[in-house]
Amino acid sequence: MFEPNAEVRSRVAELSDLELLHLTDGDGPALKGNLAMAKRYNATPIEAGRLDRRGIEGVRFTDGPRGVVIGHSTAFPVPMARGAAFDPDLEERIGDAIGVEARVRGANFFGGVCINLLRHPAWGRAQETYGEDSHLLGAMGAALVRGSQRHVMACIKHYACNSMENSRFWVDVKIDEADLRDLYLPHFKQCVDEGAASVMSAYNKVNGEWCGGNHHLLTEILKQDWGFEGFVISDFTAGVRGSGLACFEAGLDVEMPFGWRFKKLGRALRSGRLDKARLLDAAARLLHQQARQAERGEPERYVPEAVASPEHRALAREAAVAGTVLLQNDGLLPFDTERTTSIAVIGKLATISNTGDLGSSRVRPPEVVTLLDGLRAAAEGHGVTIEHDDGADPEAAAALAARCDAVIVAVGNTFRDEGEWVGKDGGDRKRLTLRAVDEALVQRVARANARTAVVLFGGSVFVIEAWRTQVGAMVMGWYAGMEGGAAIADVLFGDEVPGGRLPCSWPVAAGDLPPFKRFTRKIVYGPLHGYRKFEADGTRPAFPFGHGLGYTTVEWGEPEVVGGEVRVALTNTGDRPGVEVVQLYRSESLGTEPRALRTLRGFTKVHLGPGETLTAAVPLPDDGKAGALWLGPSADPADLVALDA
DSSP: OOOOOHHHHHHHHTSOHHHHHHTTBBSSOHHHHHHHHHHSTTSSOEEESOBGGGTBOOEEEEEOSSSOOSSBOOOOOOHHHHHHHTOHHHHHHHHHHHHHHHHHTTOSEEEEEEOOOOSOTTOTTGGGSOOSOHHHHHHHHHHHHHHHTTTSEEEEEEETTOOOSTTTTTOEEEEOHHHIIIIISHHHHHHHHTTOSEEEEOSSEETTEEGGGOHIIIIIIIIIISOOOSEEEOOTTTSSOSOHHHHHHHTOOBBOSSOSGGGGHHHHHHHTOSOHHHHHHHHHHHHHHHHHHHTOOOGGGOSGGGTTOHHHHHHHHHHHHHHOEEEEESSOOSOOTTTOOEEEEEOGGGTSOOOSOSSTTOOBOSOOOOHHHHHHHHHHHHTOEEEEEOSSSHHHHHHHHHHSSEEEEEEEOOTTTSBSOOSSSOBSOSOSSOOHHHHHHHHHHHHHOSOEEEEEESSSOOOOTTTGGGSSEEEEOOSOOTTHHHHHHHHHTTSSOOOOOOSSOBOSSGGGSOOOOSSOSEEEEOSOOHHHHHHHHTOOOSBOTTOOBOSSOEEEOOOEEETTEEEEEEEEOSSSOEEEEEEEEEEEOOTTOOSOEEEEEEEEEEEEOTTOEEEEEEEOOOSOOOOOEEEESSSOGGGOEEEOO
């Protein structure tokens, strides 16, 4: 269990019972505070546990994870797009920028490290996490923790098994302990080991107990087994269910954003029903992390000009390029501007600000570069004419397409299709396909001009079998942030190479995925989802986990195991820059699944200039477990080479 140092113990000992209790919930008035948040969520830092007379700063919360929710801040691509980048170093730099902007906005606590596992792509908040694989989630989440905690305390969320939106307030997730430990928790542990200051509990139940009062999750696993030295906060408003005393005793340290059920802890303490040792432990955890945070920081960077600065906008653009996935290409991309002098841009999504969900993760940038904005700016430099049609009349769109040398169709989702569920808009997805009208638009335009590229916007997966073979190229642009339009235009014109690889498997049909119901009271989470399920079922996805094309060819040498790593020589045999993500898999049984299935255990991203040869090195797993090793550019068995370890 956590043992605070002498300084923290001394500070805690100075506090009265009333002051100790004050640390355990949000500082504002519950009724007025919730009404204010309904009008404009997190407009200012949400404070908890501030005691000026004791010199205790408390926590000042800003949500995420696309950036700082307070004020007008840099809107980075959503985490799913950043997961597609497969680049922890880049994610750490994003965390650093977010931490700086949080401090400028008056926050010291960043609640935007979302690492819930994507069990099914219909989850409305899929965009807020990094993908379907625990290893990728852990690596990217730990990187965001490292970067942001140079400046603020980081909170990882939502603990645990939170990957359904419409039913999040009442669903009971039934899961075997082995599946929980092997599949749904390792990424949380990796972020805890990285030193995350806080954990946010989830709304849902796990095996009959609300996560906010789940002693097994909060105390036995998190605080005892993993040795977590931070504090646990509830998810907001409805994260404490049933008895506040029972939740506090189970290991929940702070009720957010305001006190409600924890307001009764004082009565429980006075009557002897609450053991004061538990209260002292919660206080010590809070003060310990605040003391750690006070030792960090770069005050010279906390100036108003840092928010949405040219440097941070350039980083957002870099991240959008790094996560853009070229799904298929018959040679249409990048556009050859010697034969392509006019491009038709079809679809209303090319003209709107489409940076993701409008719920608690919403970031308000000072401006957004739409796809059409980016294409027009890029086209000017290449001497290309851009014409736009919103696609409302497919025949008019087709006529424009026929007049131009090439076509870009922008289709996909918005906050109305997926996101945090607030009743009317967002929530879990009703379909994994495009809207029927959008599928018809793509097909009509492609018939008019075979040189059609489709740019998809969304938070996870699309089922595209109805039209994928009819288009010349397809790009997954995700929700690409405030500079997304410029970044995608860079890729389409070849000024940058597409750096993304899929962080989630794309199925041929929704039936290839685990069961999912948008509204349900109970669900069973088993050991199979994502690429491991495809292997177990003997089913091929439309696009496998890790898939992504480039504008050159990369030749792989013979992999070899040297010391504690796998090395392979990569040669760019083309005349354009290239990117390769080298992925290491191990065959192993996880949870209750007895079969040994290939599982990601390492990766590295390599940038190659034209004609350049570099040696990529991927560390071997150091957990002592046995299993056949495989190396390749994706989880597709056809891409993997067995290693002799």
